[in-house]
Every structure is written in structure tokens, then in C-alpha cells.
Amino acid sequence: MGLTPRPETRTVSYEPQNQEGWVATRLDFLVNWGRANSLWPMPFGTACCAIEFMATAASRFDLARFGMERMSFSPRQADVLICAGRVPFKLAPIIRRIWQQMPQPKWSISMGACASTGGMFDNYAVVQGIDTIIPVDVYVPGCPPRPEGLIYGIRMLQEKVMSERRVDNRLREEMYPDPTSQLYIPPSVIDELGEPFGNSVHQTRSAP
Amino acid sequence: MTDKTQIVTTGRALANALTPVTPRNIAHRGGEPNPSAAAIGEHFLGYVVRSEVIWGETTVYVTRASVFEVMQWLHDDPTQQYDFLSDITAVESRDFEQPIEVVWHLRSLPFRRFLRVKVQLEKNAPLEVSSVWSIWKSADWMERECYDMFGIRFKGHPDLRRILMWEQYKEGFPLRKDFPLRGRFSRAEQLRQALAQNPEAKYSMEELSIADAFEDLPSEMRQRLRKGERTGE
Numbered sequence: 001m002g003l004t005p006r007p008e009t010r011t012v013s014y015e016p017q018n019q020e021g022w023v024a025t026r027l028d029f030l031v032n033w034g035r036a037n038s039l040w041p042m043p044f045g046t047a048c049c050a051i052e053f054m055a056t057a058a059s060r061f062d063l064a065r066f067g068m069e070r071m072s073f074s075p076r077q078a079d080v081l082i083c084a085g086r087v088p089f090k091l092a093p094i095i096r097r098i099w100q101q102m103p104q105p106k107w108s109i110s111m112g113a114c115a116s117t118g119g120m121f122d123n124y125a126v127v128q129g130i131d132t133i134i135p136v137d138v139y140v141p142g143c144p145p146r147p148e149g150l151i152y153g154i155r156m157l158q159e160k161v162m163s164e165r166r167v168d169n170r171l172r173e174e175m176y177p178d179p180t181s182q183l184y185i186p187p188s189v190i191d192e193l194g195e196p197f198g199n200s201v202h203q204t205r206s207a208p
Numbered sequence: 209m210t211d212k213t214q215i216v217t218t219g220r221a222l223a224n225a226l227t228p229v230t231p232r233n234i235a236h237r238g239g240e241p242n243p244s245a246a247a248i249g250e251h252f253l254g255y256v257v258r259s260e261v262i263w264g265e266t267t268v269y270v271t272r273a274s275v276f277e278v279m280q281w282l283h284d285d286p287t288q289q290y291d292f293l294s295d296i297t298a299v300e301s302r303d304f305e306q307p308i309e310v311v312w313h314l315r316s317l318p319f320r321r322f323l324r325v326k327v328q329l330e331k332n333a334p335l336e337v338s339s340v341w342s343i344w345k346s347a348d349w350m351e352r353e354c355y356d357m358f359g360i361r362f363k364g365h366p367d368l369r370r371i372l373m374w375e376q377y378k379e380g381f382p383l384r385k386d387f388p389l390r391g392r393f394s395r396a397e398q399l400r401q402a403l404a405q406n407p408e409a410k411y412s413m414e415e416l417s418i419a420d421a422f423e424d425l426p427s428e429m430r431q432r433l434r435k436g437e438r439t440g441e
Contacts, residue, residue: 089402090402122390124398
């Protein structure tokens with residue numbers, strides 16, 4: 001963190017002279033302000049990242065400062081899914097179901113190397129990044145990330161929430177790949193293009 | 209048997225049990241063998257292939273057909289009383305000619321003894337060995353895991369199916385030496401198959417503890433469960 005300057009994510013200017021719909025943008029600001037400061041996380045902790053996540057929620061780092069003190073253990077009342085830790089293939093349908101159970105608007109944070117890419121678990125049992133299952137808004141690097149790193153990711157997510165506009169609904173559309181589209185690439189081709197992957201190039205994929 | 213019941217309830221070792229000592233300066237090979245090793249050889253002629261002491265722990269290799277009998281005797285005999293099954297696992301060598309070994313770790317709380325029992329399974333025969341579930345109920349999940357990872361079938365196990373990987377897992381047995389680290393299928397295919405599984409379909413009726421409430425269930429669900437279907441499928 002800190003090697004590259006933080007990108008300017010706030011694309012909407014709230015200055016009245018820059019806006020044609022002053023009332024609408026003020027409403028946007030109010031709604032986004034409310035949403036960004038009362039994100040209720042759905043903790044999906046599976047490994048050591050969850051320990052750092054607990055430390056973030058505890059008194060020293062105090063996630064409550066950002067309006068996130070209310071951990072929502074029911075996905076139906078959650079706003080942001082924080083996936084902390086590696087996800088095995090057996091858990092893949094479960095995290096997808098949890099994501100589908102969360103009501104809109106919803107965001108997700110992939111915390112740590114394993115949730116983002118599979119990390120060092122480049123093996124038969126672990127999903128290589130949860131973005132193959134659910135859309136991810138913020139990736140937090142680290143193994144595990146320090147609480148400051150997670151808070152930085154949460155602040156980035158809050159900026160993203162602040163930049164949303166009510167009239168633009170595209171962010172809230174649930175998209176699924178359309179096999180008839182010309183942009184669609186079948187998984188087998190993706191797999192072929194992606195080879196070799198991971199750290200070990202000596203590992204053959206097909207048996208024996 | 210009454211003696212044993214008393215031990216289990218009081219949680220005390222017998223008077224003639226080994227005194228617990230901190231192990232120091234243990235030789236790699238050789239040393240004092242567990243007396244149970246010789247006792248098996250005396251009680252069952254021809255069942256013990258060989259026995260050895262490594263790092264002070266005794267390993268007994270028995271023949272495949274005699275596993276259940278030996279285990280039953282080790283559990284029941286008042287001079288042995290191996291009442292705690294620590295672990296069941298298997299070992300495969302990198303040498304494909306070598307047989308697969310199934311390992312049982314037994315512990316006798318009354319005598320404070322530890323015994324490792326091994327069976328060698330040749331690879332050209334079906335990997336089958338007797339289940340010890342009827343002796344130690346804790347063998348249930350251990351044998352399922354051993355089956356899941358190595359494909360060893362335990363004859364007599366009540367519910368032998370995968371425990372760590374999902375039940376429809378088609379790629380084989382992950383801890384076998386011929387299994388590639390990343391699995392046999394491509395990542396995309398693995399993900400597709402994993403997402404196609406039903407998370408609730410992996411429980412049997414016993415696991416959900418609805419056997420008692422069976423009569424209260426809707427009739428169509430009762431019929432499905434009678435046919436042996438899993439819930440949620």
C-alpha cells in the first residue's frame with residue numbers, strides 16, 4: 001500500500017454549479033452518506049484473516065467508528081460481505097447463496113491473499129479467488145492484512161458508495177454471463193488461455 | 209469387563225500401569241517394545257507379520273484378514289484394554305510397487321500404553337479392510353476420511369461415503385500419489401461442479417437427528433427418506 005497514489009474515485013461533483021439536477025444530487029449525497037456510514041458487514045470468516053477481522057472490530061481499532069459495529073450474522077440484513085480467508089470448493093455454493101440472499105444494495109470485500117487469488121493454496125481444494133463466484137468491490141491484500149489495511153479497504157468502499165448515483169442503476173443490476181453474447185468466453189477457453197497458472201509450473205494438471 | 213467399567217468411570221490407570229515419564233534419549237530403532245506386541249503374537253499364531261520399535265513406539269504389522277479379530281481382542285481382553293482409538297489413517301509410498309499401509313493408533317488408558325497397528329494392502333487387489341466401527345464408534349468419521357482421501361473401503365462401515373470432499377466429487381482420491389496437486393479437472397470445471405452441488409444434500413437422516421421426528425414429517429418426505437434419499441435433493 002502506498003506505492004501508487006490512490007485513484008480519485010469520487011467522480012460526482014456536489015457543487016451546485018456543476019450539476020443540472022441540484023435536488024437529485026443532494027438526495028444522492030444524503031442517501032449515499034447514510035449508506036456509507038452504516039454499512040452492516042456480513043462476516044464470512046474462514047481462516048486467519050478472520051482473526052484480524054475480529055481485531056479490527058474490537059476496541060483497539062474499533063470498526064464502530066465507521067458505522068460498522070453491527071455485525072450482521074444474517075445475510076438478509078447485511079450490506080457488505082467481508083470474505084476473510086480461503087474458500088474451499090465445498091464452500092463455493094454456500095458463499096454464492098449467502099451473496100444471493102443479501103438484499104440490494106450490497107457490496108463485497110475480499111480480504112487477504114487467499115480470498116482474492118487462492119494465495120498459496122494452489123491446490124485441488126481451494127477456490128482461486130472468490131471473484132470467480134461473486135462480484136468483488138474491494139480487494140484487500142495481505143496475508144493476513146493488518147487491521148489498518150482492512151480499514152483502508154473499508155474507507156475505499158465508502159468512497160465508492162459515496163460516488164454512486166440514484167439515476168444510474170447499472171451498479172445494482174445483477175449480471176450473469178450470456179452464452180449467446182459474442183463477448184462470452186466459455187470456461188474451457190479461459191482455462192486454456194490461463195495456463196500455466198499459479199506458482200508451480202511443474203505441476204501437470206491432468207492425471208497421472 | 210466389570211473391572212474395565214470401573215476404570216472408565218473413575219478415569220484412573222491400573223496399579224500396575226506404566227509410570228508416566230518424560231521421554232529422554234530415545235533411540236531411533238530398538239528399545240523396550242510394548243508387551244502387547246508379543247501378546248498378539250502369542251495369542252494369534254501367524255497373524256503378526258513383524259513388529260518393530262521406532263522412537264520408542266511399537267508398530268505391529270498384522271495380516272489383512274486378521275485385523276478385526278486382533279482389534280476386538282485388543283479392546284476386550286482384560287490384559288490389553290485398548291479403549292481409545294486415536295487415529296486411523298493410511299500411508300502411500302512414492303514407490304508404486306510398495307503397498308499402501310493402513311494405520312491404527314491405539315491407546316490403552318488403564319495401562320498407559322500406545323500401540324500402532326499396520327496392515328499392508330497390495331495395490332493389485334481391491335483396497336479393502338475390515339471396519340472397526342463396531343468396536344470403537346469413533347472410527348466412523350476416521351474411516352470415512354480415510355476412504356475419502358485414499359479410497360480404502362472399510363467393510364462393515366455403516367455409512368461409508370465422502371466426508372471432506374462433497375459426495376459427487378469425481379476426481380478421485382486426493383492424497384493418493386497419482387493424484388495431481390491441482391486435481392484432475394480444469395479450474396473452470398472444478399468450479400462448475402462445485403457450484404452445482406446442493407449444500408444441504410450431504411446430510412443423512414441420522415445426521416439431521418430427525419429420526420425421532422420421522423412420523424411427524426409430511427408423507428412425501430417420509431417416502432423419500434425411506435427410499436434412502438438425502439434431504440434437500
